[in-house]
Amino acid sequence: MAGIQARSRVAMGHGVPRDGPPRDAAPIQxxxxxxxxxxxxxxxxxxxxxxxxxxxxxxxxxxxxxxVAWQATATEARDMxxxxxxxxxxxxxxxxxxxxxxxxxxxxxxxxxxxRHFVRGAGIRVVIPVFVATxxxxxxxxxxxxxxxxxxxxxxxxxGLAMVLLIACEGALVFQVLxxxxxxxxxxxxxxxxxxxxxxxHRMERLRSADVQAPARALAPTGEAWPLRxxxxxxxxxxxxxxxxxxxxxxxxxxxxxxxxxEPVIQGTAVGxxxxxxxxxxxxxxxxxxxxxxxxxxxxxxxxxxxxxxGVRQLVDVAIKALSPGINDPYTAVxxxxxxxxxxxxxxxxxLGPRVVPDxxxxxxxxxxxxxxxxxxxxxxxxxLRYGDxxxxxVIRLLRLAGTVGQCARSADARQAALxxxxxxxxxxxxxxxxxxWLGSIRRYAELMAQALEGRPLPPLPAIGF
Numbered sequence: 001m002a003g004i005q006a007r008s009r010v011a012m013g014h015g016v017p018r019d020g021p022p023r024d025a026a027p028i029q030x031x032x033x034x035x036x037x038x039x040x041x042x043x044x045x046x047x048x049x050x051x052x053x054x055x056x057x058x059x060x061x062x063x064x065x066x067x068v069a070w071q072a073t074a075t076e077a078r079d080m081x082x083x084x085x086x087x088x089x090x091x092x093x094x095x096x097x098x099x100x101x102x103x104x105x106x107x108x109x110x111x112x113x114x115x116r117h118f119v120r121g122a123g124i125r126v127v128i129p130v131f132v133a134t135x136x137x138x139x140x141x142x143x144x145x146x147x148x149x150x151x152x153x154x155x156x157x158x159x160g161l162a163m164v165l166l167i168a169c170e171g172a173l174v175f176q177v178l179x180x181x182x183x184x185x186x187x188x189x190x191x192x193x194x195x196x197x198x199x200x201x202h203r204m205e206r207l208r209s210a211d212v213q214a215p216a217r218a219l220a221p222t223g224e225a226w227p228l229r230x231x232x233x234x235x236x237x238x239x240x241x242x243x244x245x246x247x248x249x250x251x252x253x254x255x256x257x258x259x260x261x262x263e264p265v266i267q268g269t270a271v272g273x274x275x276x277x278x279x280x281x282x283x284x285x286x287x288x289x290x291x292x293x294x295x296x297x298x299x300x301x302x303x304x305x306x307x308x309x310x311g312v313r314q315l316v317d318v319a320i321k322a323l324s325p326g327i328n329d330p331y332t333a334v335x336x337x338x339x340x341x342x343x344x345x346x347x348x349x350x351x352l353g354p355r356v357v358p359d360x361x362x363x364x365x366x367x368x369x370x371x372x373x374x375x376x377x378x379x380x381x382x383x384x385l386r387y388g389d390x391x392x393x394x395v396i397r398l399l400r401l402a403g404t405v406g407q408c409a410r411s412a413d414a415r416q417a418a419l420x421x422x423x424x425x426x427x428x429x430x431x432x433x434x435x436x437x438w439l440g441s442i443r444r445y446a447e448l449m450a451q452a453l454e455g456r457p458l459p460p461l462p463a464i465g466f
Contacts, residue, residue: 036124043129044136051140054158074145077156081145084162085138091173092131098180109327110189111317116304117192118183127172134165186332190318194339196304197311198346204306205350207241212358225275226285228257230265234298237261238306241357241366243295248365251288252277256367257296262307265298308347309371309379315340316380323387323394330391333384337397340380341404348373348409348418373409374417377402381421389432392464395442398425403449403458419453422446438464 072080099118106114118124141158182188236259248255257272265271274292276285304310315336322332353372359365371379381398388394399422406418426446433439441462448459 039129040132043133047133047136048140051137055144078142078145081138081142088134095176130172190339194343201308208351225273227270228272230271232298233267235302237299237303238297240295244366249359260369341401344405345408348405373414377421392438403452406453
């Protein structure tokens with residue numbers, strides 16, 4: 001904005017968190033979701049502890065297993081443990097092969113952006129830790145049996161536990177096979193993306209409970225403003241509005257952040273500005289900037305925990321990938337668009353667009369940029385229509401999306417945005433497919449959807465839309 005002062009020295013991220021849980025997120029849950037190495041490491045530690053305890057010390061759990069413990073010498077126990085280890089490693093290789101098959105299939109047929117759902121899925125969080133715990137247990141227990149003196153046969157609780165862990169591994173293998181079969185279905189994939197995105201949207205909606213309706217932009221109280229410069233290269237993954245409000249209230253500031261969650265930023269470039277109600281010295285403004293930037297988290301990639309647009313983008317990617325000449329699978333695009341219809345109907349009832357956060361007195365202090373309903377509609381229809389305007393089933397689904405969202409929307413602006421999207425879809429289709437035999441059906445359906453926006457019931461899908 002005009003009047004923002006330039007500075008020769010900028011605080012480049014000192015004390016600025018680049019990665020870590022948002023302030024309003026549960027730290028343990030966040031770490032379990034985002035640190036994929038954590039659960040295998042925990043499994044290895046648990047397996048090592050069990051291997052030491054069940055061989056060296058008669059703890060309560062070991063005494064419980066004495067009744068079913070196998071009679072064996074230390075040498076026989078080591079041989080049995082190595083046999084269990086071989087079975088576990090063979091089963092683990094099958095699990096990893098299945099996982100790689102799913103990853104390759106999803107990446108090639110749908111979109112690589114869906115891989116994060118599998119990295120954080122049950123295969124990493126549950127199945128692999130079971131195999132890691134069993135393998136480490138067998139290795140540590142075999143080592144401990146090598147230190148046992150004497151050749152007499154005695155009950156070995158460690159062998160009983162090894163059998164229990166082996167059964168758990170085989171159960172995990174069966175679970176992974178069934179899970180893989182379900183994961184290969186596109187219906188399950190797009191539905192899971194929609195549910196995850198909707199959960200994020202509801203969470204972001206709760207954060208807006210104290211927001212007020214105000215102009216999306218406020219002038220600097222003293223006529224001068226100081227820029228907020230990105231501390232790192234990367235994507236904006238979260239913005240702590242409460243932290244910004246606390247600083248703005250304590251220091252009597254107006255804060256504008258002009259980059260939405262999910263946007264890429266370049267280190268040193270302005271991502272917003274702040275303006276004090278009273279004139280501040282340059283050194284004080286630089287220190288204020290550093291404090292404000294602590295509420296802005298960037299990362300190397302986008303994170304779906306608070307990024308609603310990322311979930312929408314993933315479903316759009318599935319649709320346009322299915323419409324590519326190399327795949328040519330319009331029905332997969334229809335599946336993704338159906339989930340987008342369900343998702344957008346929910347979003348149309350929520351508060352979207354820029355956020356305005358007031359202080360305790362009701363004065364707007366923090367202004368945050370965020371996508372509006374029209375932005376989401378443009379994100380869905382622009383690329384999808386560009387690649388699918390020759391496919392009547394895809395055009396009908398896009399028309400149905402615009403009409404359904406308009407019916408579900410609560411505000412007049414949202415309904416107007418849906419009507420505008422409806423007209424854009426029809427105009428683009430008519431321009432590209434002037435001689436298509438099915439264009440008349442598309443026009444009639446668009447007219448019925450426009451009437452539905454005025455209060456009439458939604459029309460049924462025409463035959464070519466199934």
